[in-house]
Amino acid sequence: MGRAPCCDRTKGLKKGPWTPEEDKLLVDYIQANGHGSWRLLPKLAGLNRCGKSCRLRWTNYLRPDIKRGPFSPEEQKSIVQLHAIVGNKWSMIAAQLPGRTDNEIKNYWNTHLKKQLRRMGLDEPPPGPAAGCPAARHMAQWETARLEAEARLSLLASSCSSGATATTATTSASSSSTFAAGAEKASSKPADIFLRLWSSDIGDSFRRKTAAPALPAPPVKRKDDVVMIKQEALALPAPGDDSSAASNETEVAEALEEYQMFLDFAGEELGLFHGRYGGFSLFPPLEVLEASLDTAF
DNA sequence: AAGGCAAACAACCGCCGTCGA
DNA sequence: GTCGACGGCGGTTGTTTGCCT
Numbered sequence: 001m002g003r004a005p006c007c008d009r010t011k012g013l014k015k016g017p018w019t020p021e022e023d024k025l026l027v028d029y030i031q032a033n034g035h036g037s038w039r040l041l042p043k044l045a046g047l048n049r050c051g052k053s054c055r056l057r058w059t060n061y062l063r064p065d066i067k068r069g070p071f072s073p074e075e076q077k078s079i080v081q082l083h084a085i086v087g088n089k090w091s092m093i094a095a096q097l098p099g100r101t102d103n104e105i106k107n108y109w110n111t112h113l114k115k116q117l118r119r120m121g122l123d124e125p126p127p128g129p130a131a132g133c134p135a136a137r138h139m140a141q142w143e144t145a146r147l148e149a150e151a152r153l154s155l156l157a158s159s160c161s162s163g164a165t166a167t168t169a170t171t172s173a174s175s176s177s178t179f180a181a182g183a184e185k186a187s188s189k190p191a192d193i194f195l196r197l198w199s200s201d202i203g204d205s206f207r208r209k210t211a212a213p214a215l216p217a218p219p220v221k222r223k224d225d226v227v228m229i230k231q232e233a234l235a236l237p238a239p240g241d242d243s244s245a246a247s248n249e250t251e252v253a254e255a256l257e258e259y260q261m262f263l264d265f266a267g268e269e270l271g272l273f274h275g276r277y278g279g280f281s282l283f284p285p286l287e288v289l290e291a292s293l294d295t296a297f
Numbered sequence: 298a299a300g301g302c303a304a305a306c307a308a309c310c311g312c313c314g315t316c317g318a
Numbered sequence: 319g320t321c322g323a324c325g326g327c328g329g330t331t332g333t334t335t336g337c338c339t
Contacts, residue, residue, distance in 0.1 A: 017307070017333075038325070055325075056308065091327060103307080106328075111305055 014048045018057055022047060026054055027062050060103045067099025071108055079105060080113060 029045035090102035
């Protein structure tokens with residue numbers, strides 16, 4: 001179903017750059033009355049603009065919480081990481097960067113980061129049909145799985161290091177949503193980027209839009225590692241009585257085994273994709289995953 | 298100094314999803 | 319269930335700015 005343009009062009013509404021006077025009218029009106037209906041706003045505020053133009057001007061430029069100025073290295077890094085995960089979902093990326101607008105991030109990506117990555121030989125996969133190819137979808141699914149796995153590891157690590165039981169992280173191993181809730185409960189300030197991501201709108205969006213693949217049960221390759229991790233995790237003092245401790249042991253063991261499955265399977269997928277994007281992969285090399293296990297425990 | 302060019306950024310356009318009548 | 323209004327989003331375009339020759 002098509003729809004009529006939001007602005008009646010026959011009325012000679014002004015287009016193009018905004019003047020300081022127009023900005024002032026818009027800011028004054030919104031600060032006094034809120035924006036209400038954007039369609040009615042221009043008339044009420046005395047502006048000869050269409051409502052859509054007013055909304056864009058406000059959200060992208062005039063809003064008081066907008067942070068202007070150059071992107072910090074941390075912000076750049078976040079944008080690259082988030083773009084690798086969610087693609088051109090600028091609003092989702094902007095939601096993770098307080099004070100930055102989707103338009104600003106989009107422009108910054110197109111004018112700076114895209115070129116930087118290209119120069120570094122980290123070009124994007126070709127746009128168009130390839131984006132919907134099975135390999136790309138497969139990759140997105142695995143990224144979802146990896147995020148959850150990393151988040152679980154983060155939660156386990158934070159729970160262990162704080163002396164708390166790992167129960168919170170593990171009782172919900174079969175449920176992403178309860179896991180996310182558990183993660184939030186376990187730490188008001190999530191431990192790292194993966195946990196923050198998983199607890200964020202992005203993680204939520206993944207959980208809703210991209211169902212994690214139904215994992216076949218792959219053979220656990222690095223059994224020694226799992227055993228070692230289990231032993232170390234289980235050696236931690238578990239508060240509560242003995243029966244709950246036994247239950248905790250099982251849950252911890254299950255969670256760790258599940259995480260190991262993620263790692264092993266992702267590692268295999270890494271090998272599959274590693275050369276595809278010039279060595280730039282969403283999946284960290286297996287050694288890095290192993291290192292993260294080492295540092296976490 | 299002037300013209301050409303590319304980079305950067307603001308703003309527009311059109312599509313989509315949601316909501317209420 | 320259908321339709322229209324609305325806001326949001328991503329892609330694209332237009333304008334400005336700065337650099338180079």
